Amino acid sequence: MPKSIEKSFVIALLCILLFACNMTGEKVVDRGHLKVYFSDSTNEEIIGKFADFWIQGNYIEDRPQNIKITEDTTNEVYQIRLILREDFSPEMKIDFEELKLIGQIQQDLNTRVFVEKKCELVICDNKFQMISTPIPLNPEQ
Numbered sequence: 001m002p003k004s005i006e007k008s009f010v011i012a013l014l015c016i017l018l019f020a021c022n023m024t025g026e027k028v029v030d031r032g033h034l035k036v037y038f039s040d041s042t043n044e045e046i047i048g049k050f051a052d053f054w055i056q057g058n059y060i061e062d063r064p065q066n067i068k069i070t071e072d073t074t075n076e077v078y079q080i081r082l083i084l085r086e087d088f089s090p091e092m093k094i095d096f097e098e099l100k101l102i103g104q105i106q107q108d109l110n111t112r113v114f115v116e117k118k119c120e121l122v123i124c125d126n127k128f129q130m131i132s133t134p135i136p137l138n139p140e141q
Contacts, residue, residue, distance in 0.1 A: 033064050033065055037066065037067070041071075046078075050080075053108075053112060067082055069081070076117070079133075082121055084123050088131065094123070094132075094134055120136055
């Protein structure tokens, strides 16, 4: 096989691989240290408002922060999936000050950003797997 055909083949394979890596059905709003992941079906305007709220509220620290917004299984509530701390595990307790702040943020989000469809903050591990919902909107959770 001639070298030019081999190079073209390798480049084509790399392009296919790169596109396949982003075939998760998720989009990302990137605002520097803040990355907000969401599905194609989620209203992108709401995600932008959320990112603005998060930045204006100074909830960004010096480290990069990843947040994922999904809908609960009933599609009635947005779940704001947060990685509270990298080392946070199901065995750890959320201290009172953190719980108070989570409640205040959730209330503010539901009055300023998620007006039509409410949201709840969900604590997750570093792969966005749910650990707990400290203040569930549906108390049966």
